[in-house]
Amino acid sequence: MIAADEEGTVAELGEFGLIAALSQWLPRDPRALVGIGDDAAVLAAPDGRVVATTDFLLEGRHFRRDWSGAGDVGHKAAARSLADVAAMGAEPTGLLVALAAPPDLPVSWARELAAGLAAECARAGASVIGGDTARASCVLLAVTGLGDLAGRDPVRRSGAAAGDLVAVAGPLGHAAAGLALLSAGLSRLPARAGLALPPAAAGLVAAHLRPAPPYPAGPEAARFGATAMIDISDGLLADLGHVAEASGVLIDVATDRLDPGEPLIAAARAIAGARRHDSLPRTDGGVTASSGDSPRAEALRWMLTGGEDHSLVATFGPGVARPADWTVIGEVRPGRGVLVDGREWAGPAGWDHFR
Amino acid sequence: MIAADEEGTVAELGEFGLIAALSQWLPRDPRALVGIGDDAAVLAAPDGRVVATTDFLLEGRHFRRDWSGAGDVGHKAAARSLADVAAMGAEPTGLLVALAAPPDLPVSWARELAAGLAAECARAGASVIGGDTARASCVLLAVTGLGDLAGRDPVRRSGAAAGDLVAVAGPLGHAAAGLALLSAGLSRLPARAGLALPPAAAGLVAAHLRPAPPYPAGPEAARFGATAMIDISDGLLADLGHVAEASGVLIDVATDRLDPGEPLIAAARAIAGARRHDSLPRTDGGVTASSGDSPRAEALRWMLTGGEDHSLVATFGPGVARPADWTVIGEVRPGRGVLVDGREWAGPAGWDHFR
Numbered sequence: 001m002i003a004a005d006e007e008g009t010v011a012e013l014g015e016f017g018l019i020a021a022l023s024q025w026l027p028r029d030p031r032a033l034v035g036i037g038d039d040a041a042v043l044a045a046p047d048g049r050v051v052a053t054t055d056f057l058l059e060g061r062h063f064r065r066d067w068s069g070a071g072d073v074g075h076k077a078a079a080r081s082l083a084d085v086a087a088m089g090a091e092p093t094g095l096l097v098a099l100a101a102p103p104d105l106p107v108s109w110a111r112e113l114a115a116g117l118a119a120e121c122a123r124a125g126a127s128v129i130g131g132d133t134a135r136a137s138c139v140l141l142a143v144t145g146l147g148d149l150a151g152r153d154p155v156r157r158s159g160a161a162a163g164d165l166v167a168v169a170g171p172l173g174h175a176a177a178g179l180a181l182l183s184a185g186l187s188r189l190p191a192r193a194g195l196a197l198p199p200a201a202a203g204l205v206a207a208h209l210r211p212a213p214p215y216p217a218g219p220e221a222a223r224f225g226a227t228a229m230i231d232i233s234d235g236l237l238a239d240l241g242h243v244a245e246a247s248g249v250l251i252d253v254a255t256d257r258l259d260p261g262e263p264l265i266a267a268a269r270a271i272a273g274a275r276r277h278d279s280l281p282r283t284d285g286g287v288t289a290s291s292g293d294s295p296r297a298e299a300l301r302w303m304l305t306g307g308e309d310h311s312l313v314a315t316f317g318p319g320v321a322r323p324a325d326w327t328v329i330g331e332v333r334p335g336r337g338v339l340v341d342g343r344e345w346a347g348p349a350g351w352d353h354f355r
Numbered sequence: 356m357i358a359a360d361e362e363g364t365v366a367e368l369g370e371f372g373l374i375a376a377l378s379q380w381l382p383r384d385p386r387a388l389v390g391i392g393d394d395a396a397v398l399a400a401p402d403g404r405v406v407a408t409t410d411f412l413l414e415g416r417h418f419r420r421d422w423s424g425a426g427d428v429g430h431k432a433a434a435r436s437l438a439d440v441a442a443m444g445a446e447p448t449g450l451l452v453a454l455a456a457p458p459d460l461p462v463s464w465a466r467e468l469a470a471g472l473a474a475e476c477a478r479a480g481a482s483v484i485g486g487d488t489a490r491a492s493c494v495l496l497a498v499t500g501l502g503d504l505a506g507r508d509p510v511r512r513s514g515a516a517a518g519d520l521v522a523v524a525g526p527l528g529h530a531a532a533g534l535a536l537l538s539a540g541l542s543r544l545p546a547r548a549g550l551a552l553p554p555a556a557a558g559l560v561a562a563h564l565r566p567a568p569p570y571p572a573g574p575e576a577a578r579f580g581a582t583a584m585i586d587i588s589d590g591l592l593a594d595l596g597h598v599a600e601a602s603g604v605l606i607d608v609a610t611d612r613l614d615p616g617e618p619l620i621a622a623a624r625a626i627a628g629a630r631r632h633d634s635l636p637r638t639d640g641g642v643t644a645s646s647g648d649s650p651r652a653e654a655l656r657w658m659l660t661g662g663e664d665h666s667l668v669a670t671f672g673p674g675v676a677r678p679a680d681w682t683v684i685g686e687v688r689p690g691r692g693v694l695v696d697g698r699e700w701a702g703p704a705g706w707d708h709f710r
């Protein structure tokens with residue numbers, strides 16, 4: 001067995017040394033009948049069907065190594081795929097991780113990545129069962145999440161019907177607010193003179209770096225008969241748009257049902273203050289408000305259009321019981337598309353990777 | 356439904372247009388209970404276990420767009436993962452494909468990629484069931500292969516025992532010879548003066564661009580009781596090294612059992628001729644012989660150390676029946692490591708991605 005020298009680089013460790021080290025760092029789960037180190041993993045699939053999804057997490061596109069530590073990247077990579085599994089109503093069971101890295105990547109970075117992957121898998125009830133390594137000029141991850149339906153029907157995007165209520169589990173806009181705080185330079189300690197990160201907003205940067213999807217809410221919604229479900233990765237309105245299109249319905253979101261809460265308001269106020277202080281250029285894409293908006297309007301915009309919280313949004317038939325941790329935010333009507341308070345949303349609804 | 360304009364770029368089509376187009380281009384399989392276009396796919400896993408493996412295929416690292424057409428890349432990406440599934444003794448059932456691309460990638464390139472993926476999946480009995488798209492500065496693929504064991508035990512790397520025979524299914528060294536021909540400029544038409552690609556070697560470039568793993572040989576070997584198995588992706592000696600290490604045995608390869616055949620000999624002769632003609636610098640890594648070697652020695656070196664054929668090598672107990680399409684090339688003895696004709700192999704045995 002090769003001992004990983006955590007002072008070195010992955011090139012010094014070599015491909016097979018890195019794989020051996022990863023298999024030591026990552027805990028084993030009895031459902032992984034064959035784990036890391038063979039041609040393929042073998043995972044228990046007791047339902048007789050397997051839920052499977054794959055996602056990239058690319059340096060410079062989905063994360064920055066100066067903002068995200070290796071552990072953060074591990075959490076985010078696992079969350080990205082396992083939230084998709086939960087959004088089908090399935091329980092996450094396994095994760096495959098392909099990692100490409102520059103040869104000078106410190107072994108300690110890979111170890112922290114593995115720790116983040118393992119911790120997020122543990123939150124979801126899954127484990128890392130295999131992967132691949134390659135060389136690249138930056139860090140590239142491709143993660144595949146697998147899950148089990150335990151006899152339930154999968155909850156698809158296409159099942160929403162007029163009369164259903166729309167409900168959400170997990171926070172909205174927290175990751176977007178955290179990204180806006182990072183972009184405004186408001187996350188670093190010691191705080192810049194007069195521009196301290198408000199304590200109420202301190203958790204938002206963490207929400208961007210380490211999204212924490214509400215995994216059990218997915219299978220729970222399926223047990224309660226959710227008619228459609230999706231994980232919020234592109235933004236609430238954009239992802240509801242996928243549900244509306246697949247289901248052939250109109251979804252109307254009621255902003256009086258959306259409570260930004262003190263953290264988002266505090267973050268919006270702090271960013272507005274920083275803009276006045278610095279005349280900061282906009283560097284954060286379309287997810288923050290124009291600087292003339294009120295803090296509440298900016299917070300609402302994060303909730304409606306910010307992606308990457310990996311919260312879940314689902315539709316439930318009218319008059320049926322809903323699980324306690326789901327909050328109604330709108331309704332399904334005949335028609336097509338997504339409205340906010342009965343009107344078209346002005347501005348970008350979310351994220352398109354090629355635009 | 357968005358119609359894909361094949362004259363345009365993926366940026367013009369947009370992320371969701373590209374996903375919609377891919378779902379139109381790729382044939383559906385009834386085992387894909389939920390296919391492309393939801394948060395995750397749902398695939399039948401009748402065995403109650405699922406075999407799962409993931410692999411990168413990165414432009415500039417695993418393929419060159421000036422050598423490989425999009426269809427070639429699709430074939431190779433699918434083969435890379437599905438051969439790993441077969442090497443466990445499983446039947447390939449599904450493939451997830453994550454594709455990152457520059458925004459100016461032609462839509463026609465994506466369509467040809469999809470056709471190559473679909474054709475190789477069809478060779479293996481599988482289908483593309485889902486994926487992801489992202490933007491990057493070059494083409495990045497991460498493919499996840501899934502498969503079903505149909506009640507059989509998985510064939511691992513760790514089961515070889517002294518007394519077993521070592522056998523191979525599929526060609527050896529063909530992809531390496533094809534790469535050497537490409538590196539020597541011997542593949543393009545019209546041929547350079549006096550340096551035509553010999554007709555016997557014409558299939559080798561195709562073997563590099565579109566490896567064709569012998570998928571049915573994997574489950575067949577499992578049914579015949581193979582004790583260990585691996586797919587040859589890094590090179591025969593390197594991959595046998597993984598089996599020897601995992602099994603705690605010595606494997607001895609007999610070169611008099613390895614018949615290079617006319618194609619490899621012709622390719623080695625042509626490359627030696629091109630080197631004399633051009634004083635070509637070495638640009639092809641460690642997989643070709645030094646120019647002083649005889650054509651047969653160079654051909655043997657490709658067979659022993661060339662990766663990417665994705666043929667299968669397995670061990671079978673002594674005195675048991677073996678399937679007809681497996682050729683014995685060596686034996687397992689007490690000890691550790693891999694020998695060639697009873698001696699240590701001098702020179703690199705294969706490929707380490709970080710070195």
